[in-house]
Amino acid sequence: MRNKIDIKIVSALLVVAVLALGVALYVRWNPSAVPEQTTESTTQEPASGVAVDDTANGPQHPVPSTTENSEDAAGAQKPAPLTQETVGSEIAKRWKSFFGSDEGHELIRIENFVRHFVLMFENATETKIPAQATIFETVNGDFKTTANGDMVRINEANYRRYDSYAALLKSADLKTISSFYVRIYPLLQSAYAEMGRKGYxxxxxxxxxxxxxxxxxxxxxxxxIIDGGRFVFEDAELEAAPAVQKVLYRIGPAHTALLKERLKELRSLLASSQ
Structure with missing residues (x-):
């Protein structure tokens, strides 16, 4: 049976949004013989298990102001406001400034980017992420395992399937990306509220x-083990871990180290200094 993997967030991705944040990558095994079933609700509704934030005391981590973290030089003309419909084309136009080259477009879904980006983070702490709730395209190639009798493990060769995502993350200009995040943040917050979520x-x-x-x-x-037509961890505790943590078990030690290093840099750019 041939198996394919769907990229999920975070940091994903690579977790946490390489394009607007650089992270949150979540991987779900899904044999090709078992078609993935998604409904409109999975792409529009947030996960029911995600806690609603209390905003009575204001945001804990307000985004940096545009004056503190601006994409443009002092005195430059202010860029035109973006909408949810035009964010994707702006990302395509700015790609080289984000990643230093024109390569890697095929790894990211830019259509309906704002909504998918918010959905990815909303579902990141669930054990699974709906197939359409991610900005990442499906990873190429077949899922590689090693069998020893009844024991099945991930083959180390499988980690190389994520090399292109890791290269994109490594090349990412996080200052430029975080500035773009600040620019589109009102759209992200609006999409978050439209999903019925409270908080920042x-x-x-x-x-x-x-x-x-x-x-x-x-x-x-x-x-x-195979459960319901797809590979899952035999250890129930591992399988029950949040999606953003399970990705670390599936992309390999080298990619995990890179992901954590870059996310620390990103956090320092996006978190309040208070």
Whole structure:
């Protein structure tokens, strides 16, 4: 049976949004013989298990002001306001300034970027992320495992399937990306509210980043089993871990180290200094 993997967030991605934040990548195994079933509700509704933030005392991590973290030089003409419909085209236009080259477009979904970006973070602490609630395209190639009798584990060759995502993350100009995040933040906050969520979206982002950064190192040689037509961790505790942490068990130690290093840099740019 051939197996394919869907990229999920965070940091993902690579967790936490390489394009607007650089993170949150979540991986879900799904054999090709079992078609993925998604409904309109999975792409529009936030996960029911996500706690609603209390905003009575204001945001814990207000985004940096545009004067403190501006994309443009002093005196430059202020860029035109963006809408949810025009963010994708602006990302395509700015791609080289984000990543230093024109490569990597195929890794990111820029259509409906704002909504998918917010959904990715909303679902990041669930055990699964709906297939459409992510900004990442499906990783290429077949999922690689090693079998020893009844024992199945991830083959180390599988980690190389994420090399292109890691290269994109490594090349990312996080200062430029975080400035773009500040620019589109009103759209992100509006989309968050439209989903019926209370609170400050950037607080949610920082919480997800913190979970990835603080996650324990992946257990070596974790065993896999097939459950419901897809691979899952045999260890129930591992399988029940939040999506943003399970990604670390699936992308390999080298990519995990890079992800954490870059997320620490990103957090310092997006979190309040208070």
């Amino acid at each position: 979206f950037n607080d949610r982002v920082i919480d997800v980043l913190d979970q990835v950064i603080a996650a324990k190192e992946p257990a070596a040689n974790a065993s896999l």
